[in-house]
């Protein structure tokens with residue numbers, strides 16, 4: 001759906017999205033990185049298991065909930081990528097601890 | 098972070114930053130907390146890290162943010178990014194969440210400057226991956242220059258739609274179509290406000306310029322669009338709409354929608370501030386005095402969460418609130434307060450000339466707001482459809498809050514932010530009533546979901 005610009009080749013970090021390593025600009029949000037990676041959806045709903053993806057990118061819709069470094073219910077649009085970050089889709093309510 | 102501040106500002110957009118600059122200049126111990134990673138708010142997002150190339154693509158207004166953020170950085174105001182607020186009450190106790198730890202801090206005065214959000218309007222298929230808000234597209238563009246890969250359809254009504262289309266064209270994005278959902282007769286209704294709007298004509302000149310550039314680039318601008326729908330299996334494949342009695346389809350994997358912006362009122366409502374329905378802006382807004390003081394003593398609001406006025410007005414409103422706080426805390430006298438405030442008031446008066454015109458031009462038809470198809474999901478979190486809301490109305494549950502407790506609409510993670518307007522409109526339509534001040538879910542803290550672990554961090558001694 002989305003792509004990074006060709007013009008600038010900024011500082012990048014390497015993160016793992018659904019098991020694949022990708023390199024993404026240092027200042028981008030997790031949700032943005034995921035939208036570029038084209039994995040399609042970021043979570044499935046607890047009610048009907050439907051796929052969902054980020055809607056607002058400003059922290060108000062909670063559609064971007066993902067499992068980040070093993071922690072469920074993180075708003076991917078509010079977190080900045082970090083080197084080595086592990087990003088996974090959240091299925092339903094996510095892993096319970 | 099300290100446990101108490103004379104002035105705590107929530108939100109680092111134009112209103113919060115300008116208030117902090119004024120307060121700090123006068124020696125007040127002020128802190129700004131903000132959900133984002135860097136100052137600027139939505140409007141000046143990523144202003145400190147953006148490449149000069151992209152600044153050009155974003156246009157002149159955005160650059161104003163540089164000055165503001167630089168002044169803020171140079172001031173003595175404390176700044177706490179990545180900090181969200183989950184509760185606020187009438188005793189100026191603020192529940193915050195930072196680095197997974199919850200805390201409660203207090204303040205003599207609180208300024209809520211947490212801005213606006215895009216108006217959610219449910220339509221068929223709006224939950225499909227590939228359907229996003231236009232503002233979300235702009236956020237990614239500002240953050241890292243991210244643009245649609247394979248074209249985009251843009252739809253809705255509001256200045257941001259034109260602005261983003263123009264910005265995308267500069268970045269080489271293919272816009273398949275721009276669908277305008279505002280009714281044809283909006284223009285007629287807006288015309289009487291044109292003379293006044295011309296006093297702030299730069300807004301109009303710019304809007305027309307964008308529109309011309311978009312047309313020149315060969316983008317079809319399609320007016321009079323209704324029944325926008327998104328279709329696909331698990332992700333967006335095509336969109337459809339009605340126009341002049343015919344259904345049209347466009348294949349696309351990305352639809353960006355925008356229906357204007359509305360104040361974020363969850364915190365001010367949780368704090369018990371009085372709000373009223375604004376029929377011109379078609380939104381709920383807090384009742385404020387001329388300084389931005391709410392009905393709760395010590396609690397001020399400035400910026401777009403006070404009602405939509407735009408970034409420049411927000412800056413001045415933030416300053417006004419700061420002057421009043423400085424006056425109430427005995428730091429400046431009344432004469433100084435009024436002298437300073439006069440300049441800001443003059444500026445705001447001039448800037449706000451454009452608003453009545455814009456409000457009429459981009460006004461949403463009642464059908465789009467209230468006559469949602471029965472099978473369309475309204476509450477995205479709990480997957481409650483318009484039909485389920487109507488069924489509850491038929492069962493005698495006529496208030497938003499009743500419907501909420503029976504259906505769970507508005508009880509998911511977003512706490513009703515995405516559905517509160519739609520549910521209120523659907524119920525109003527069923528009862529043949531106009532919108533009113535109490536048409537909405539009640540808001541209770543925490544206004545953002547907290548995990549048990551985060552809540553437990555409030556009571557460290559009991560953890561041991």
Ligand code: FES
Pocket residue numbers: 031054055056057058059060061062063064065075076077078
């Ligand atoms: S995309 Fe809406 S909260 Fe993250």
